[in-house]
Amino acid sequence: MTERPPLNSPDTLIATWFGAGYLPKAPGTWGSLAALPCGFVIAYFGGMPALLIAAILLFPLGVWAASRYGQRVGVSDPGAIVVDEVVGQWLALLPILSHGILGYALAFAAFRLFDILKPWPVGMLDRRLKGGLGVMMDDVAAGLMAAILIWGVAYVLP
Secondary structure, rough: OOOOOOOHHHHHHHHOOOOHHHHOOOOOHHHHHHHHHHHHHHHHHHHHHHHHHEEEEEEEEHHHHHHHHHHHHOOOOOOOOOHHHHHHHHHHHHHHHOOOOHHHHHHHHHHHHHHOOOOOOHHHHHHHOOHHHHHHHHHHHHHHHHHHHHHHHHHHHH
16 A cells, blocks of 8 residues: 555545545545535535535546546555535435534434445445445445434424
8 A cells, every 4th residue: 555645636536535535534424514615605505405515526526536646556445435425415415404503413423334334235335336336335325314303203203
């Protein structure tokens, strides 16, 4: 494995979400936290449709960046890649856009729970898919599961 690449190439900037993946200890949590302000701005100005579109557009860029970064360092899913957390976190934010800071905290916690515990299908995707697609898909599944959980809770406890 090579040294971590400097933040001077587009794929490294995207894969590490502008360096958030280089922060010490728990890079996935840092990546999820780094997704929140950007997600807030997108949602504030464009609502849920804009945030969903942003997640969809970032996904293929993330696949590309994660593949390139992984090849560069010689590891298929290094911890410094956090663009997958960004996409997953944005998906988890979709149901809470009008619920203020508490909603953002709930979406963050739900996404991290599914991302860390990796229940089915998250764990299956993590194990079976390789390369940039594998890096991205388990977090997409975790984000969707978090969103479904939040929508379910909001339905039961309006």
